[in-house]
Amino acid sequence: MTLVLFAANRDKWREYEASLKNALTQEGVVAQILHLDDAPPPGSVDWIVYAPNSTLKDFTPYTALKGVLNLWAGVEGIEGNRTLTAPLTRMVDGDLTQGMVEWVTGHVLRHHLGMDAQIANPECRWDPVPPPLARDRPVAILGLGALGGACGRALSALGFPVTGWSRSEKAIPGIRSVTGEDGLAAALAAAEIVVVLVPHTRSTEGLIDAARLAQMRRGAVLLNPARGAVIDDDALLDALDRGHLAHATLDTFRTEPLPEGHRFWTHPRITVTPHIASVTRPASAACVIAANIARGERGEPLLHLVDRSEALG
CATH class of the missing domain: 3.40.50.720 (NAD(P)-binding Rossmann-like Domain)
Known part of the structure; x- marks a missing residue:
């Protein structure tokens, strides 16, 4: 037995x-x-x-x-x-992957459509400016494993131009695959929404640091449902405080639960979700x-x- x-x-x-x-x-x-x-x-x-x-x-x-x-x-x-x-x-x-696809797709669409402005509109402002169509909103996915590949395919099916960065080149329909430092820099510079889905390893510890945040477009959005340790927290806060990034939606953190009093809780340009993207x-x-x-x-x-x-x- x-x-x-x-x-x-x-x-x-x-x-x-x-x-x-x-x-x-x-x-x-x-x-x-x-x-x-x-x-x-x-x-x-x-x-x-x-x-x-x-x-x-x-x-x-x-x-x-x-x-x-x-x-x-x-x-x-x-x-x-x-x-x-x-x-x-x-x-x-499959269920874990589907949960990640739904979280990523939901938050990409939230930022793409500018939903926050309509949900929180205390001044009752009528501002009929339509968002661009998905085809005009480039997305980068960092990490093209099972989760990253599935999220990339879902976003591509909605019409988003998707660039995926990984250690080795991947052949995934609808996703432009890039590798290496030059590929990462190009993916970050081109995207208006960046989704981090790399595993936490020695090579990805602090992957999104000040230098790489600086490579992102001004006004871009960062989503991290991967691991908290792949992002330099202080560098991210600085990029948000300076207005270089428009928003960060974070599901994972270096310390979990996220400690009471951490700046992420109250920062006006950060959304915290309690590690629920994929369970x-x-x-x-x-x-x-x-x-x-x-x-x-x-x-x-x-x-x-x-x-x-x-x-x-």
């Missing part, structure tokens, strides 16, 4: 237990699933379902481990762990995890493997 260890907090266990058991049964995997607190012998564990805020940090005792399956799309909390030698997978899930939903995520475990038990390659070379150096 396959032993699966659920290494996340008890609240997550209550959310996932039934869904995981059902999904594994549907995949034909005969498994016992135990929570980390149940303390099964580490050497008997085959698979670990993991949340980055888990108390499990030392994987050395798990000598028979076949893989660790991350519950979230972000893996920065585990990918650099040198005690983990088994394969690591990230969460790539893992138990029913669909359990199916992804179970399908990967089934693949591993059949000796097939795991899906959504994380390349840890950059994190481990």
Whole structure:
């Protein structure tokens, strides 16, 4: 029998237990699933379902481990762990992707259409100036992984000219793909709305700093549903205070929950959303995890493997 260890907090266990058991049964995997607190012998564990805020940090005792399956799309909390030698997978899930597409599309349209001026109009001002059509509002997406690619396709389908920047060139219909420093500079300079969807790695820490904010168009809008650490907070505040950027809509932060009293809460050109752009939903995520475990038990390659070379150096 396959032993699966659920290494996340008890609240997550209550959310996932039934869904995981059902999904594994549907995949034909005969498994016992135990929570980390149940303390099964580490050497008997085959698979670990993991949340980055888990108390499990030392994987050395798990000598028979076949893989660790991350519950979230972000893996920065585990990918650099040198005690983990088994394969690591990230969460790539249709519902998680759809949530990100809806958040990004909604906030791009909000800024494109100038909705804030109509929603908050205390002077009852009649100002019938139409926005441009989507085809005249260039958008840049930084990061063309599963989430960035899906968001880019959705925006392109609405008519926005979309430029996507990533480490390697991607062939995605409707998206102009660029790479490298020159590609990033060109994407930032051309866009009126920039969406940050890169993962948090050593190379993306502080990616959006003062120099890159200066490369953006005056009056541009920045959306960050990726990770808070990819943006230099002080540089962003300075760009907004000076009026170089018109607005920033932020869903992720260096410290979460965002501390009371942080300038982001009250800045007139910042919108804070509480890390809700894309969340893992138990029913669909359990199916992804179970399908990967089934693949591993059949000796097939795991899906959504994380390349840890950059994190481990």
